[in-house]
Amino acid sequence: MESETLQARSKPPRAGVDYPRNYAEFLAWFPDDAACLDYLDWIRWKDGFTCPSCHGSKGWRMKNGKWWCDACRNRVSATAGTIFHRTRTPLTVWFAAAWHLTSAKNGVSAKTLHRILGFGSYQTAWAMLHRFRCAISHAGHDMLSGQVEVDETVFGGVRHGKRGRGAEGKVLVAVAVELLSPKGFGRCRLQIIPNAESETLKAFIRKHIKPGSTIYTDGLISYPGAAKDEYNHQGTSIKGSGKKANEVLPGVHRVAALVKRWLMGTHQGSFEEDHLQAYLDEFTFRFNRRKSTHRGMLFFRLLEQCVAMHPMSFRELVANPKPKNVAQEFAVPSNLRHKAPASLDISVPIHPWRTALP
Template identity: 25%
Template sequence: MQRFSTEESARGYFEAMRWPNGPVCPHCGNCDRARVYAVAPNTEKKIRAGLYKCAECKGQFTVTMGTVMEDSHIPLNKWLIAFYIICASKTQVSALQLQRQLELGSYRTAWFLCHRIRFSLANATPEDQLDGVIEADETYVGGKKRGHGRAYVGNKTAVVSLVERDGRVRSTVVEMVNGQEIARLLKKQASLDANLNTDESRLYKKVGKEFASHDVVNHSREEYSRRDYMTGRIATTNTVEGFFGNSKRALDGTHHHISKAHAGLYFSELDYKYNTRKVSDGKRTALGIQQMTGKRLMLRRPKNNISE
């Protein structure tokens, strides 16, 4: 906060992160320093600081154009501090806490700011498939419904996660947990050369035959880890279940409740923190800022909502 106490210092940092070799026009892609120049700020002519102009396409732009920060009235130094607070937190940060710390005008502003940062942290390379030893499992996020048992999931959000052992995680919020949906996710996000580890659920039985191997642990018989002495493989789903446990504690302890419509954004943040768990807080923040280009998140109110 001391280093980036002004909007000018934060703007310089964002520009250095996005344009390490000089400004690039987002309209036409021109990067010629002689043809892209800064416009001097002028309050009388309503020319704001940080404005650039491209001599090729005559377009004007700032460092926020084409990012999650576009069309935001929040000062850039508060954006940068919010990025750091969210990325440095080992669990989650509530929008109310961020509103107090950054002295934002409303809860809605803080809530939308958090969601845009989470959207920036979402997986930047979805085509990059997981490989090696992969553990797959599904879980349900949501509280208990009065009058129903613990097994009732009608009011809960289903999440399927794939975890590389000692590697990355990728979570997906799904509408329906069935064999067809599980097979689609596995084939899309995991290499068929991988060694798949699951529990005894029949959802993975058919698609598991398409992978290099499919090791199963039977939780109903209290089997949680098994070593195959012929192949040397260890069959377990403890890694993905540990990820679910930490994620649920983070969500319950901070937010208490999340809506199904935005659950994917919350798990994008959890996935990102898990995947960058071995780097410093500053590096994690810098990597998240580098992923914000080319992403826009628009949360518009429904036109038929008369109450709003």
Template identity: 30%
Template sequence: MGGIGRPHGLSMSDFFSRYGTEEQCREALFVKRWPNGFVCPRCAGNTYYPRQPKQLMCASCRHITSLTAGTVMHHTQLSLRQWFMAMYLDAESKRGISAVELAAKIGVRYTTAWYVLRRLRLAMSQREEQYLLNGEVDGDDMFVGGVSPRRPGRSTHKVPCLIAVSLDKHSYPKYMRVTPVEGWDQLEVTRRVLDMVDVNATLKTDGMGGFNDLSETGYTHIRTISAHLGEDEYFSPVLHTQIANLKAQIQGTYHRRPSKRHIASYFDEHCFLFNRRHMRVGVMDRLLNACALSMQIRVAESA
């Protein structure tokens, strides 16, 4: 009930058949960037001359643009084949891929692999920010991180987070959003919930005080309060499963507690893969689309 398994994934044989050469990767990226044909970013002209392998010159204004210009793939020395392989390995893995493993798979240094994954997660984050959960939604607070000896409950130094999962008519999970929070006060919790859940949704939570303002904000808010729930139990079985899966991914794949600075990108990666797990076009296609249409933002190279 709600793992990240994707039954219609792209086989490695199919991947190499579609993207096995640099030319195939260039053609695929061109189609993603300009599905209706080339459009010059300066004059909107439709005719171009090929120059260097990744460059196009507009026939009207002579402006030169790159296939990767303005995307998270720009200003790197990696080949498109390496970028596409990184996308494939990340998209088709049930729990994501670590920088150590990616470095070995595509033949780069650890720091380069880490940088590539940061940029892939940036593209995923940009896509996830465009969508809000709606309909029936379960939400809860949680902590993510390693063991904190002698610091139980909300006094822990683990990262505090909010998770929300929309449900279908059979109460199975449809889509998920996760975000770190600065604390549990009502203003912060409400602000973060508004970033994840449509205000017209019916939102079910436990009795945590930070959720108290949700009804006044406009949500149909259902609070479930039970004195019989233990510290590690949840009012929603769906949330219980998804929280366990998320923690298992972070601990099992990355083998350390992510820094608060970067943890939001790990959450967005997890949600991106989960939310597209049943798409017939495949998660690789959606990740390629996200990277092709991404907006480049400077990504810090230091961990």
């Protein structure tokens, strides 16, 4: 018996080979759970199998799509230790939800997903979508660079009260947007912040913007200290300029308007503060990939993050929406360990992602 070795994929994902180009292709690729499991296997172990329990690299594929680790003698599934861990929902349903989430221009709400996929409860649809959002939140981000606008905006409910910075009962969100030459906008970043003080804005800028970039802000007194030393800061007082705020900082105002419109349209403006960051991360994920020629690319990127995410229970989703890193070790419980099976099948199903030439 020989262990299966998968070649590393350093090239960008290819439409029609690494991910489906359209819904018809999606249906043809993933007719059953076996095909879905093989796709997750292929995405997760790009450079070859690695046991999540003992980190051994020698293993064999079995007929049921799982792996047999030669070192610790455990049977391992590509879903082990991911957001799909021990799921009772068919993978075909997970994949359908992921496709609807990424292929729809404005995403999909839990209420809509509940209706189109026929879930037994709204709670199931909400939990599935929020696990996807946590996976998106966990995604690594390249820092913004070049010319970048930075500002804050306020998200709030129906309660009336003070407007702008320091608004009562509302959420303050920092926004950063790249400016492209000669015109247009690049990527964005959105993050909830507790206040608009210099140290808070400094942490946001250092986290999301590459040193040496030029930062454009309004005349808020917090910005000179937040952007000093490592950045070229250009602040403009809105009152002193005689211009409207959206004329001085068009990028951040455009993005802020889009995300608020998206929340109102797709989610009817309904969100809890504890989960707002996950919604902001979903919007950022979409906005920064808005020029993708195939929506299937977003589907592929989402599943990449799903197999890199630690499993989350419903209680964790509600109580602690912040994503966790994948555990360094995933120990298979002793009662689930098995003796070596009588036969092993290392053949790989014939799927586009397995058979295409490099």
